[in-house]
Amino acid sequence: MTDVxxxxxxxxxxxxxxxxxxxxxxxxxxxxxxxxxxxEGQARGLQxxxxxxxxxxxxxxxxxxxTSALQAVALGLLNDHLSHCVVEAAVxxxxxxxxxxxxxxxxxxxxxxx
Amino acid sequence: MTDVxxxxxxxxxxxxxxxxxxxxxxxxxxxxxxxxxxxEGQARGLQxxxxxxxxxxxxxxxxxxxTSALQAVALGLLNDHLSHCVVEAAVxxxxxxxxxxxxxxxxxxxxxxx
Amino acid sequence: MTDVxxxxxxxxxxxxxxxxxxxxxxxxxxxxxxxxxxxEGQARGLQxxxxxxxxxxxxxxxxxxxTSALQAVALGLLNDHLSHCVVEAAVxxxxxxxxxxxxxxxxxxxxxxx
Amino acid sequence: MTDVxxxxxxxxxxxxxxxxxxxxxxxxxxxxxxxxxxxEGQARGLQxxxxxxxxxxxxxxxxxxxTSALQAVALGLLNDHLSHCVVEAAVxxxxxxxxxxxxxxxxxxxxxxx
Numbered sequence: 211m212t213d214v215x216x217x218x219x220x221x222x223x224x225x226x227x228x229x230x231x232x233x234x235x236x237x238x239x240x241x242x243x244x245x246x247x248x249x250e251g252q253a254r255g256l257q258x259x260x261x262x263x264x265x266x267x268x269x270x271x272x273x274x275x276x277t278s279a280l281q282a283v284a285l286g287l288l289n290d291h292l293s294h295c296v297v298e299a300a301v302x303x304x305x306x307x308x309x310x311x312x313x314x315x316x317x318x319x320x321x322x323x324x
Numbered sequence: 325m326t327d328v329x330x331x332x333x334x335x336x337x338x339x340x341x342x343x344x345x346x347x348x349x350x351x352x353x354x355x356x357x358x359x360x361x362x363x364e365g366q367a368r369g370l371q372x373x374x375x376x377x378x379x380x381x382x383x384x385x386x387x388x389x390x391t392s393a394l395q396a397v398a399l400g401l402l403n404d405h406l407s408h409c410v411v412e413a414a415v416x417x418x419x420x421x422x423x424x425x426x427x428x429x430x431x432x433x434x435x436x437x438x
Numbered sequence: 439m440t441d442v443x444x445x446x447x448x449x450x451x452x453x454x455x456x457x458x459x460x461x462x463x464x465x466x467x468x469x470x471x472x473x474x475x476x477x478e479g480q481a482r483g484l485q486x487x488x489x490x491x492x493x494x495x496x497x498x499x500x501x502x503x504x505t506s507a508l509q510a511v512a513l514g515l516l517n518d519h520l521s522h523c524v525v526e527a528a529v530x531x532x533x534x535x536x537x538x539x540x541x542x543x544x545x546x547x548x549x550x551x552x
Numbered sequence: 553m554t555d556v557x558x559x560x561x562x563x564x565x566x567x568x569x570x571x572x573x574x575x576x577x578x579x580x581x582x583x584x585x586x587x588x589x590x591x592e593g594q595a596r597g598l599q600x601x602x603x604x605x606x607x608x609x610x611x612x613x614x615x616x617x618x619t620s621a622l623q624a625v626a627l628g629l630l631n632d633h634l635s636h637c638v639v640e641a642a643v644x645x646x647x648x649x650x651x652x653x654x655x656x657x658x659x660x661x662x663x664x665x666x
Contacts, residue, residue: 239374239375242374243371243374243375246367246370246371246374247371249367249370250364250367250368250371253360253363253364253367254364256360256363256397257357257360257361257364260353260356260357260360261353261357266401266402266404266405266409267405267427267428267431269401270398270401270402270405270431270434270435271431271434273394273397273398273401273435274398274431274434274435274438276394277391277394277395277398277438278438280387280390280391280394281391281438281664281665283370283387284384284387284388284391284664285657285660285661285664287380287383287384287387288380288384288657288660289653289657290380291380291381291384292638292653292656292657293650293653293657295380296634296638296642296653297642297649297653300638300639300642300643301642301643301645303643307639308635311631311634311635311638311639313381314381314634315627315630315631315634315635317381317384317385317388318627318630318660318663318664319627320384320385320388321384321387321388321660321664322623322626322627322660322663322664323551323623324388324391324392324395395550395551398550399543399546399547399550402543402546403539403543406524406539406542406543407536407539407543410520410524410528410539411528411535411539414524414525414528414529415528415529415531417529421525422521425517425520425521425524425525428520429513429516429517429520429521432513432516432546432549432550433513435546435550436509436512436513436546436549436550437509437665467602467603470602471599471602471603474595474598474599474602475599477595477598478592478595478596478599481588481591481592481595482592484588484591484625485585485588485589485592488581488584488585488588489581489585494629494630494632494633494637495633495655495656495659497629498626498629498630498633498659498662498663499659499662501622501625501626501629501663502626502659502662502663502666504622505619505622505623505626505666506666508615508618508619508622509619509666511598511615512612512615512616512619515608515611515612515615516608516612518608519608519609519612523608541609542609545609545612545613545616548612548613548616549612549615549616552616552619552620552623
């Protein structure tokens with residue numbers, strides 16, 4: 211993988227193709243990876259609790275904590291996306307701006323309902 | 325760890341101590357472990373997506389799927405808990421019944437708000 | 439409407455028919471009515487905000503407050519229901535206990551997902 | 553109240569002051585008012601159910617329906633806000649764009665958590 215933080219590409223030069231190049235969340239990539247590793251650890255911890263016959267309510271408390279951690283990651287990604295991708299698309303205008311807003315909105319609706 | 329599935333203790337003989345003995349969810353233990361392993365895999369998959377600079381919206385879609393999977397585990401555990409621990413405590417009556425209902429309710433409130 | 443609080447029927451004598459007699463939440467009936475009237479007022483307030491072209495974000499803030507108020511009513515009703523109807527059904531045992539737990543669980547699942 | 557739909561002000565001429573002038577959701581004003589009136593009716597219906605000692609689970613079902621209706625209004629307002637106010641602010645750029653994105657994000661976070 212290319213180290214995008216070293217490419218010297220400013221955010222306004224970023225390709226509009228959503229499947230190429232660095233994305234809005236890149237600045238915090240390490241922080242996201244760290245949080246996701248912790249969430250992975252929580253999933254492993256839950257397996258241990260089930261295997262060890264821990265009390266259901268204690269397991270549920272951990273599931274709620276893990277859900278909150280995931281939700282925080284989602285909100286972080288969404289904030290980065292709005293601040294970068296959506297704002298850049300809005301500046302370009304036209305169909306792309308509309309498409310980006312629709313796409314972001316659909317992601318928000320899934321988040322609100324999940 | 326004692327293999328509780330081999331103790332031959334029927335659910336009505338289970339100790340009231342929430343930290344000993346088999347709990348309500350035990351009948352589905354393997355199913356819960358399987359689902360939690362899949363959720364752990366989703367957490368690893370998300371790390372791969374971030375590391376590979378995948379598009380934020382695609383990552384968010386996976387986070388929503390993982391959140392739904394976690395929520396389904398929580399609802400399953402809660403259903404088992406209500407059907408077994410709470411019903412058994414209610415039959416015994418007294419303070420224990422009240423305590424179990426309060427405890428279950430607190431877990432539900434955390435779930436609704438998380 | 440019959441004044442159920444004057445029937446002198448104790449909660450343990452209550453009919454199993456869910457559509458007759460006093461229910462678990464009755465003790466707080468006035469408090470629920472008061473909270474629901476306030477929620478009705480919030481719905482009217484929102485109409486005023488839309489009619490007066492208030493700023494979308496301010497309207498959204500009020501919608502969130504109203505949603506939280508509704509959620510609090512739902513959790514209160516659920517707590518009452520678990521403490522009374524479900525516990526009473528569990529004491530009676532048999533199919534009715536199972537049916538009440540299933541019914542309560544379905545309501546919880548709708549709440550978690552709504 | 554001024555009939556903003558008759559002002560002939562195009563959306564790009566709208567004042568940046570969030571507390572003056574027509575806002576993004578205006579095109580659907582009547583639809584929002586209709587939905588909010590229906591939600592107000594649901595709040596009144598819930599009071600009738602409580603007053604008539606209806607079964608808690610039936611009341612909870614109505615609360616969930618009302619919560620979903622409110623959430624749908626919130627998502628509609630948010631979509632309008634992103635499509636209009638946020639996109640317009642992004643085009644202007646600078647601090648205002650940042651402020652609008654932050655404000656929208658905060659509203660989304662409240663929605664996800666409520």
